[in-house]
Amino acid sequence: MPVRPPHSAADFAAYYQLRYRVLRQPWDQPQGSERADDDEAPTTIHALYTAADGRVAGVARLHPSGPRQAQVRYMAVDDAYQGQGIGRQLLDYLEAAARRQGLTECVLHARQSAVPFYERQGYHIVAPSHTLFGSIPHFLMRKDL
Numbered sequence: 386m387p388v389r390p391p392h393s394a395a396d397f398a399a400y401y402q403l404r405y406r407v408l409r410q411p412w413d414q415p416q417g418s419e420r421a422d423d424d425e426a427p428t429t430i431h432a433l434y435t436a437a438d439g440r441v442a443g444v445a446r447l448h449p450s451g452p453r454q455a456q457v458r459y460m461a462v463d464d465a466y467q468g469q470g471i472g473r474q475l476l477d478y479l480e481a482a483a484r485r486q487g488l489t490e491c492v493l494h495a496r497q498s499a500v501p502f503y504e505r506q507g508y509h510i511v512a513p514s515h516t517l518f519g520s521i522p523h524f525l526m527r528k529d530l
């Protein structure tokens with residue numbers, strides 16, 4: 386199964402490195418800015434995709450954000466591996482984990498460029514949300530699980 390939780394210190398290093406490289410470095414954000422306070426919370430679920438060549442090609446996480454609600458954050462697929470179904474597999478994995486916990490809806494704040502990807506996975510725009518780094522519009526999206 387190419388999608389699994391990170392376990393070892395090396396797994397977590399690769400996990401955060403990819404998150405940084407895809408979601409922070411292109412906007413000159415400092416190392417460490419890719420981390421969130423609740424990354425180490427026991428209720429946060431991390432997913433890591435290992436490609437056939439052994440490289441970590443995609444990462445994502447999910448946490449419970451309400452009594453019945455999950456939120457996906459930090460979805461990132463390496464440029465070289467985009468468009469191969471990795472994002473979809475990461476999302477499927479996290480949604481399945483949320484369902485097992487009895488969560489019935491999933492929300493996320495999507496970058497404008499990623500909105501069509503999430504729409505393909507069954508999400509709908511609820512409302513415009515924040516603009517990241519002064520230049521990346523986001524949209525609140527949700528899906529019934």
Ligand SMILES: CC(C)(COP(=O)(O)OP(=O)(O)OC[C@H]1O[C@@H](n2cnc3c(N)ncnc32)[C@H](O)[C@@H]1OP(=O)(O)O)[C@@H](O)C(=O)NCCC(=O)NCCS
Binds near residue numbers: 459461467470471
């Ligand atoms: C958005 C992202 C996670 C998608 O992952 P991916 O592995 O490239 O996507 P997949 O190959 O799983 O795509 C699944 C489907 O969505 C479609 N899709 C993916 N990205 C798309 C896009 N930007 N526009 C339109 N369709 C898209 C694919 O064509 C595919 O369609 P199919 O169901 O007909 O096969 C990835 O491109 C990425 O990391 N982008 C940069 C960082 C980013 O924006 N992260 C999201 C932050 S909210």
